[in-house]
Amino acid sequence: MTFMFFDSWHDLFRVVVVTTCAYAALVLILRFAGKRSLAKLNIFDFVVTVAFGSTLATVLLSKDVSFAEGALAFAMLAFLQWFVAFLSLRLGWFRRLIRSDPRLLLRDGQFLEAPMRKERITHGEIEAAIRKAGHGNVEDVAAVVLETDGDLSVISGTPAERCSALRSVMNY
Structure with a gap:
C-alpha cells in the first residue's frame, strides 16, 4: 500500500x-x-x-x-x-x-498618451520609474522609454531631441 x-x-x-x-x-x-x-x-x-x-x-x-x-x-x-x-x-x-521595439512614453516632461495606452502603462508607473531614478519632478525628465525587456529607462537633463540614445524611439 x-x-x-x-x-x-x-x-x-x-x-x-x-x-x-x-x-x-x-x-x-x-x-x-x-x-x-x-x-x-x-x-x-x-x-x-x-x-x-x-x-x-x-x-x-x-x-x-x-x-x-x-x-x-x-x-x-x-x-x-x-x-x-x-x-x-x-x-x-x-x-x-520576435522582438518588440522600445517605446517613448514621456518626452520633455510631457506624457505621451497614445503610446502609453498602446503599451498599457499608467502615469503612476512612469512616475514610479522617475522616482526610482532619483528625480522629484516629471518636468525635469527628458524621456522615459519602455525598453524591449519591459524596463522603464529614465533620461534626464537635456531636451529629448538632443539625446542621441533616443534616436531610435523619437518617432512615436
Missing part, C-alpha cells in the same frame, strides 16, 4: 540523483549558452525560461522521462535560443518578428 507522502526509498533516491544531475546539466548548458540566457527577458527569452523550468520539473518528478531525455531537451532549448538570437542579428525581418 502506498501513501500520499511516501511511495518508496527508490523513488526518493531517484529524485535526489536526477535532481543533482539535471541541475548540473542545466548549469553547464546555460554556462555554455552564454550571458544572453540569463539576461533580462524579452518575450522569446521568457518562453525559453518557462520551457526550461517545465522541462526541469518534468525530468525531476516524472518517471516516464529519463535524465538523458531531459538533458537533450535542455540542450535543444539552449540551441534554439542561440539560433533565434543568431537569426535576429542577421535578418531584420526576423528581429522585428
